[in-house]
Amino acid sequence: MASLKALILFLIGVTGSQAGICQDVFKNPNVTGPFFKVSEPQGIEVYFPKRDVKQEMFGIKIYKNQDLRRKNISCDLCVNTTNVEDGCFKIKSTTLAVKTGDVLKYVMLGKLSESPTILVSNAQSTEFTDYVIPANCNCRESSGGYCSKASSKITDYRPLFVFHESTGFAVYLPKAMSTAVAGMQALKNANFRRGDKQTFDLDIESFAERKGCFVYEATAPMLRFGLGDHLNFIVTGKKTGGEKIRTDPRKVFVHDYFIPVGCTCPSEPLKTVKAKPINLI
Template sequence: MRRQVIVLLISACVALASAGICQDIIKKHTVDRPFFKVVESQGIEIYYPKKGDQEMFGIKIYKNKDIRKKNLACDLCVNTTLVEDGCFKITSTALTVEVRDILKYVTLAKFTGSSNVTVAPSKKAEFIDFVIPTECVCRDPPGGYCAKASNKIIDYRPLFKLHEQTRIAVYLPKASAIGLTVGLKAIRNVNFYRGIEQNLDLNIQSFTERNGCFVYESLLLAPNFALGDYLNYIVIRKKPNGKKIRTEPRKAYLMDYFIPSSCSCQPDRFNLIKPPQSSRN
């Protein structure tokens, strides 16, 4: 695979500092997968912890494609030997990502003393769940999100917007076929168990409506979410006929950062994109 070296256009919102990302990935890395940082419609950064004598990391990415098809061209095929702060790092403007895009990918590795390139099984990253860093000040919700999500929606999922240690917001696109949403329950890093009472990290009884979304926003201190955490959640909604429906539990993984292009930061401050530390149950 031909190596590509591409310079990323850095927005005001995402002055780059990889040390925080890599250190948190190395500490919490329980799943063998890369970490993606995406700026909407601008570019992508990929981080992968260096393991032992691994001397090359590569990735083939297919955006919104059926990876099972033969002779499928990848949207980004790139490898690197560059290591920063313990991570292989790839930066590219050749691939742009927008709300609700899905990246399916395979990773490649080469180790010292071997001429073989190993290929890992395919995985996917869904850019549905936003995690917005504290330093970043954005419109709520990001400009045009509700209209985009309602038009593209195929699975009723919320957008979680988590400002580190400061606030939390949840946006549910108001797709006409869904009916009136009345609540959401979520628990961090734990599965729901039927018939067992569990302490919830989020128990939203009602939403307000704004700009095509059902919206919940709280200035209260949110649970101490960190890179690699997941939210297990249930959406509760009421049909026009009054019937209440609960979705099956679903998970939102806080592994992939998606930063809206509408995001802006104070010009004299840097955004380190470093999640807070948290204890695991």
């Protein structure tokens, strides 16, 4: 069985002409995983860049909310394709349902034209917690709806982010009884520096409270996000006993699309991608 190192060779080859999603998502050469576009509650698209002219096949085995250490696991979606659109291998399925909080563990497969060997990556995972809403999508989800879907991991201070691509974003953090005030400091596409004073792209001392959540909604064009961007953030605030809250820096990537229920996008003509089942290796 080939290693992840062998599969990564695909990612450092000659970059071809890419457009649309491929151009935006994979503009960072360090992005080695696929791009997922999920429509809640049903349907998923998977994109992977063809950066090596010798790569003739891309495949993926997806396991939803499963422990890969257990025996007799079953693949929720196992497909591969040789079709390339706009510089990406693309797979589309309407059989896999994904909802808030689901974790997709996956293994990527690939094949070079010069070899019959199927290259297999190590297992990776992605959690569908944050929403990225395409710019051409009109979402009717209320703020209260997002608040109810926010992470329940209060002690981790892990908020739910909703990015309206190019137009604004929102942050929802469930309100714990022990938390009096919650805020945030954040940097766009940058890291926090130790010991140095920095100008934050976002410095909110106190979020508003609404329907059981601390909420911050930004609609001004001062801080816009697109595919491939990320936000490095620290949750701040105070507990009811007066203790300060300041988490370690964390990152949220505007990478995978997670389109919520009630979000309607204009219909676009899509090319049919032939995907065939593959046997587990």
